[in-house]
Amino acid sequence: MYEDDDPQEGISVMQLNSELRHAQLELVSAHCATHHLRLRYSVDDLARFGRSDLLRKSAEAASALHEFYQGIQNRVAKPEVQRELFTQGTPEQIAQGVDWLCDYMRQQREAHFPLAEPLAASQKTALARYFRVRLLEQVRVVELNGARVPVPEFLAQVRALGFDNLPDVQHMESLTFIDVVAFNERLTERALFHALVHTVQIQVLGLERYAELWVRGFLKGRALFTVPLEVHAFSLASRFLRPLAETFSVEDQVLHWAAGNRY
Numbered sequence: 273m274y275e276d277d278d279p280q281e282g283i284s285v286m287q288l289n290s291e292l293r294h295a296q297l298e299l300v301s302a303h304c305a306t307h308h309l310r311l312r313y314s315v316d317d318l319a320r321f322g323r324s325d326l327l328r329k330s331a332e333a334a335s336a337l338h339e340f341y342q343g344i345q346n347r348v349a350k351p352e353v354q355r356e357l358f359t360q361g362t363p364e365q366i367a368q369g370v371d372w373l374c375d376y377m378r379q380q381r382e383a384h385f386p387l388a389e390p391l392a393a394s395q396k397t398a399l400a401r402y403f404r405v406r407l408l409e410q411v412r413v414v415e416l417n418g419a420r421v422p423v424p425e426f427l428a429q430v431r432a433l434g435f436d437n438l439p440d441v442q443h444m445e446s447l448t449f450i451d452v453v454a455f456n457e458r459l460t461e462r463a464l465f466h467a468l469v470h471t472v473q474i475q476v477l478g479l480e481r482y483a484e485l486w487v488r489g490f491l492k493g494r495a496l497f498t499v500p501l502e503v504h505a506f507s508l509a510s511r512f513l514r515p516l517a518e519t520f521s522v523e524d525q526v527l528h529w530a531a532g533n534r535y
């Protein structure tokens with residue numbers, strides 16, 4: 273083992289570079305042979321008199337080599353690729369993000385709970401085809417009519433670490449704080465259904481796991497709409513709003529996604 277070995281991968285970096293050097297020298301000789309050919313014959317002559325199988329094999333080898341090395345080159349040369357790796361977040365950053373998110377959700381739940389109200393009887397009846405009655409009894413909703421939820425303080429710190437495209441909580445239709453749903457403007461059927469899917473996800477997964485999956489999902493796609501927990505809530509709300517709405521259990525759907533590691 274050498275000083276610059278990567279113990280995790282069990283490879284010798286020196287050996288790797290010696291083999292890379294060897295392959296590169298072979299490529300230089302292939303390049304020289306082709307250059308020699310190019311000086312002696314025109315492209316037209318080669319196309320006309322060259323054996324088609326030799327030409328085809330040479331072209332295939334050259335493009336396969338180009339593709340292989342270009343793929344590696346793209347990874348090392350483009351800063352955005354490194355940036356992408358960086359913004360997946362370190363384990364410490366993810367743990368910190370989960371703590372921040374859980375704290376914010378607990379605080380906001382407590383702040384909104386006194387003003388929040390149970391669902392109306394008509395809403396509970398309509399939604400009983402999709403959610404357990406116990407959940408519908410438990411959930412509280414509050415319409416902020418433009419007052420809007422506060423921007424979490426930690427978002428500025430997250431942004432300072434170089435994470436961008438963060439969710440704009442003040443322009444989201446609804447925010448689910450465990451079992452309390454706040455609507456920045458007014459309650460709509462779609463936003464309520466979407467929020468209730470999140471309450472089920474939180475009950476099934478637990479708040480910590482939900483927050484962890486949310487943070488990891490966000491770091492992967494770096495957009496609200498690519499977080500699997502959100503994708504599922506959006507798609508179930510769309511199913512609910514179809515003209516010929518079917519009856520389905522949101523809890524079963526969430527359990528199914530959780531069991532399949534789709535979050």
Ligand SMILES: [Zn+2]
Binds near residue numbers: 466470502505
């Ligand atoms: Zn959502």
